[in-house]
Structures are given as C-alpha cells and as structure tokens.
Amino acid sequence: MRVIYAVERWADYAKDAEALWPAHYAELALDQDKIKLGVDYERYEKADAEGHGMIVTARDDGKLVGYFIAMLLPHLHYKDAGKMAYPDVYYVLPEYRTAGVGAKLLLALEMACKAIGVTKIYMTCKLHQDHSKLFELLGYKPTDIVFTKYIGE
C-alpha cells in the first residue's frame, strides 16, 4: 500500500468517487428513510470553479480510497479574517482505515488549506463514528455542539 494524497479538481475526483458514495451514505448518513443520496454535480462544479471547494484525495496506485471535501468561505461576521474551511463530506474505504490513512488525509487537507491562506478549519464527525480523540491529537479543540432535527414532511 502506497497511498498518495493530493488536491484534485471536481471532475477528476467525481468520476472515481461515484462508486464510493453509496457505501459512504449507507455507513454515515442520517435520516436515510427520509433523505436520499443525490449528489448535486452542478453546485460542486461551481464551488470548485469559484475556489470555494477544496477536494483532497487519497489514492493507492491510482485507486480512490479516501476523500475530504471542505467548503472555503469567509465568515459573514468576520469578513476580514480570511477564508475558513467547513467540512462537507469525508470518507475512507474501510479496508484503508489503517496505517494512518485517515490522519494523513486530515493533515493533507490542513496543509492544502494553509497553502492558500485559509485561516481556520472547522471539523465535525458523527456521534456514531466519533473521531474526537483523533481531532484533538491533530490540534483541534472542541468548540461547538451540533444538534439536528428533521422537520420535513
């Protein structure tokens, strides 16, 4: 296993990621009986083109084995504080959750964000797949608690 980490454009990432999305959704998505997988290619493409999307991939001999997509936006209350990175989705194939692949993916994201002047990264995880200890080892501090409630019909 020799995993390479890189920043990729949406089109290069998406053609290989499509095969991973169903497993990602099945493992991590909430409210699956009400909210179905439906990736918005156009909006991702637009975010990528406008520099608002950061896609970091992990590939083993070309095979996509993990990805992290962050949205890069200035905070509306801190317009002079630079862009901040908000997690959109991230996933590592179960058979690659070893040898630090996930940790290196997060480090690669941080390095890529730093390189373009992002000033702060927000990081979240699902309660049923808690990565808090890993985030703290990588220097993140717990700051928010997020609640969700489905209010659709």
Add this chain to the structure above:
Amino acid sequence: METNTAEQLLKILEEQLGEKVSLDTSFEEMGMDSLDFMEFITEIRSTLGPVSDKEVFSLTKPRDVLNLLDAKIA
C-alpha cells in the same frame, strides 16, 4: 545513539500495542488505525524528537521514523 533510539521506539510501540514488533513491521501490518497512528506520532514527538506534519506522510514503518530521527541528529 541509534540503538538507544530504536529500543525506545520499539518500547513505545510495545506499550501501545501490547505486543512486540520489529522495526520493519509496517504500521498497516500492526493494524494501527488513524488514532493509534497519531498517538504513536504524538508520543514520538514528545519523547524522541520533532516530526513535522509533512514528514508524517513518509512514515510507513518504525524504521522510517528511526531513519528520520537519526538524520536530524547527524
């Protein structure tokens, strides 16, 4: 110096994993997940010497860590 560092490295891993490993056992073979791996790197940083985030990417087995630390001492 190398032997001492190697011994310390393997001791850290033995304490973390609960079993002996060699310098050439890959982290993958050890079954380390990301948390185990970062706990190991954090311990190395606090006891044996600095390892930058960029250097972390090249580490696949304990010998890589040893070579990296030795190169900094030399």
